[in-house]
Amino acid sequence: LQGLKFRETNLMRIVEESLAAVHCPDRIAVEVKAALHNEAVWMDHKEMVMVLKDLEQNAIDAMPEKGVLTVTADGDENNIILKVADTGTGIPEENIPLLFTPFFTTKAVGDGTGLGLPQAFVTVKGHNGEITIESNTDPGKGPTGTTVIITMPRKQKFQTKDAKVILHEEGD
Numbered sequence: 001l002q003g004l005k006f007r008e009t010n011l012m013r014i015v016e017e018s019l020a021a022v023h024c025p026d027r028i029a030v031e032v033k034a035a036l037h038n039e040a041v042w043m044d045h046k047e048m049v050m051v052l053k054d055l056e057q058n059a060i061d062a063m064p065e066k067g068v069l070t071v072t073a074d075g076d077e078n079n080i081i082l083k084v085a086d087t088g089t090g091i092p093e094e095n096i097p098l099l100f101t102p103f104f105t106t107k108a109v110g111d112g113t114g115l116g117l118p119q120a121f122v123t124v125k126g127h128n129g130e131i132t133i134e135s136n137t138d139p140g141k142g143p144t145g146t147t148v149i150i151t152m153p154r155k156q157k158f159q160t161k162d163a164k165v166i167l168h169e170e171g172d
């Protein structure tokens with residue numbers, strides 16, 4: 001699975017480590033909302049910390065003034081939902097189809113390479129999950145900002161530590 005190292009881990013620890021790894025200026029309030037009855041997940045811990053850290057950095061970059069960064073963890077028995085939301089400028093509609101294209105960036109040279117969202121896409125897909133982005137740039141339509149939503153299975157099908165995965169038998 002694309003070099004991912006799956007192991008049993010704790011979703012809120014992933015959230016906490018991602019926030020600890022990102023520099024959040026004082027002008028931005030951070031909210032963590034957890035509505036999980038069970039925090040146990042089967043994921044590549046390090047890669048998921050990186051995904052959330054990149055999304056949080058994008059959120060912070062989108063809020064040059066005051067703002068709120070909200071990270072939400074939710075889910076049920078089978079799936080988990082992670083949301084990274086900001087109250088920033090929003091993403092213009094014409095840019096939405098470009099977000100997962102490597103090297104698409106609106107940031108100054110040196111500030112961004114345009115690899116955060118493409119890498120997040122690859123990692124989430126590697127966990128058999130989905131990533132979607134909702135955004136509003138028009139204050140006339142409501143509060144501006146962006147929410148990135150990740151849904152993933154809590155566990156992968158083949159997760160027994162020492163199980164050998166045989167996709168098909170060599171027939172004769």
Ligand SMILES: Nc1ncnc2c1ncn2[C@@H]1O[C@H](COP(=O)(O)OP(=O)(O)OP(=O)(O)O)[C@@H](O)[C@H]1O
Nearest residue numbers: 058059062090105106107112113114115116117146
């Ligand atoms: N939360 C957000 N609010 C507004 N724009 C965003 C947000 N997230 C992403 N974008 C837009 O999408 C572009 C691509 O994001 P992506 O994370 O892939 O690359 P980057 O942040 O520019 O660079 P890198 O992540 O490699 O440092 C950004 O340059 C920005 O224009």
Ligand SMILES: [Mg+2]
Nearest residue numbers: 054058116117
């Ligand atoms: Mg980025």
